[in-house]
Amino acid sequence: MKAILLGDAMIGGTGFQRAWEKHMGTYGSDIVVNDWEKDWGKLQYRRLEVEKRGPEIETVDETILKEGQDAQALMGLFVPVSSKVMEAMPKLRIVGVSRAGLENVNVEEATRRGILVFNVQGRNAHAVSDFAVGMMLAECRNIARAHYAIRSGEWRKTFTNSDVVPELHGRTVGLVGFGHIGRLVAKKLSGFDVKVVVYDPYTPAEAIKELGAEKVELEQLLKNSDFVSVHARLTSENKGMIGEHEISLMKPTAYFINTGRAGLVDQDALAKALGDKKIMGAALDVFYTEPLPADSPFMTLDNVTLTTHIAGTTADALSNSPFLLMEDVAKFLKEGDSRFIVNRQVLQDEGFQAWLASVRQ
Template sequence: MGKIKKACIMGDAMIPGEDFRPAFQRYLADYVNDVKIGDWETDWQKLQFRRLEVEKQGPEIEIVPELLGPEDKEAEIVMGLFVPVSSKMMNALPALRIAGVCRAGLENVNVEEATKRGILVFNVQGRNAEAVSDFAVGLMLAESRNIARAHMAIKQGEWRKTFSNSDNVPQLKEKTVGIIGFGFIGQLVARKLSGFSTEILVFDPYVNTEMVEEFGVKLVSKEDLFKKSDFITVHARLTDENRGMIGEKEFLLMKPGSYFINTGRAGLVDYEALYVTLKEKRIAGAGLDVFPTEPVQERDKLIELDNVTLTTHIAGTTKEALTNSPGLLMEDIQRLLEGGKPRFIVNPQTLDNPEFKQWLTSIRS
């Protein structure tokens, strides 16, 4: 068996580089001659700003991480969480053959450029699916049942019993829930809501009939989902095609007593249109964990509203979601190196790239 010359692991404030080491030792150490482990961004607040800007503008806005130097030119694998894998990084690592990120989102990876250069890209689908699906259901309850508002009132010395939806406080049982995006997270939301005897509507252009039958949900158009749902929860991946897919037109279709939940991507939603919808009380309320600008500014208009629950982009942040993801990534790369069938390859066409095929053969032989 051949050896990979070098691997570079670049952690950050959310998953430090050293937290990758146990997974590396377990899955990849036998395949790699040398490894560099460090951190791309160690300041939590700076990381939140930088990763959000990359999500909006792509990885090319970032410079090559200072962690990488001339001695890393022979690195053939790079791994991390939010580190930007841009064309600049690829130029700095001319021998690169595999780039892996411990997250489902690919906003920090220039996949198109990687594919052109014969670099295979891995992500980790479903690493925080349990966490986000739990949180989405939690936000439905917190917003519709005024849990956070009642808590805040008590903290401020008020025994509050009246809220903006007091005339029509709902229970989840037998309500219609619309799920936008039916990947790992959307499926888990559907499964967890089954205990409430809800009817589940799904809008996802890429979902297949078998999946719909397996989960007992109903596939509908986006328009029908917005018209018929009592709760709408967003779990679609952000792409150039669906950016801003939910705006004034969609909000006007919603029932007056309905709720909108977003624990997915802020870029899917026109937040100005949502603000107007909430301010004019066209819908009962919203629960939001993601925002166009993070942290939310003190002057943000959403803060003034009494029919929205706001959280600090924490839906996917559980101990298990973070600690398990390096292992999921590296185990999948190990599958490739051993001739197995990986689950998380993003650009499978790279497997037919002549240079990549030659490299992989040399490692397997």
């Protein structure tokens, strides 16, 4: 089969090429390799806009326009896969993105057209879960603020939370979302001897209990947790799920951690609660607009730790993800088995079945 491999500034096209050659080479050597967006700054802006507004806002990449008419596979990281892309690739049967998020793929349209979509679930789960625990400690123990103070010539010992600086031991941590990342956060926190409560309407209570945590409703979690850490996927149903009312339920000594998706939280309400000292602090890695604007209210607050959307960015997570993707697609083509198929209903599509039979022959 012919494939188009479009990397970007985060994972270059050559990374996808190496993964294709290792796992998919027997299915086709006719591959076109390029990068959708090579500029790091532009990539951060474009991918965030796609995350907020969907892939249909983007134009079709020039490589797809030039080479897409007879290509059957499209692989990448953040490349937008819109209905316009599918129109330009009439023989497209496989779409793969080496990330857990699907914001850059019009899955509904792909399903309608009989195109099978793959993602890579948990590719950066260890990276993000490590970071989330680190953010809890950095914020409540003033690690980043103390570092900044020393660099600024100040030996600072007094902070917003000086009277109530906590230890993790004996505290309650509430996890909003219990997928790959949430489960790893619970596992890694177990050594701190904390109580973990979970809000996740899609995970059975028994599965949560097996990892030493307790399933609760969101309101109960917010009222009782000393740390609230967000790990849910962003969907149309849960967008803005944590707003002014939800934040008002939190303890005045509680900390809010978001290494998930900015769209899950009303950021204006969060900034106001921090400014009014309604909650003790927050640690944030994701924002509506990135880079964070200079006039953001978060910039003036002394009880928030800010990072530049780097929770999932480790060398291991990035370099391995194209290989995980290609390995899974190859396994499906050979054995019919896969961990990462998104829209399994396509497997019943007659056109897809005919194509798959021809590939396997």
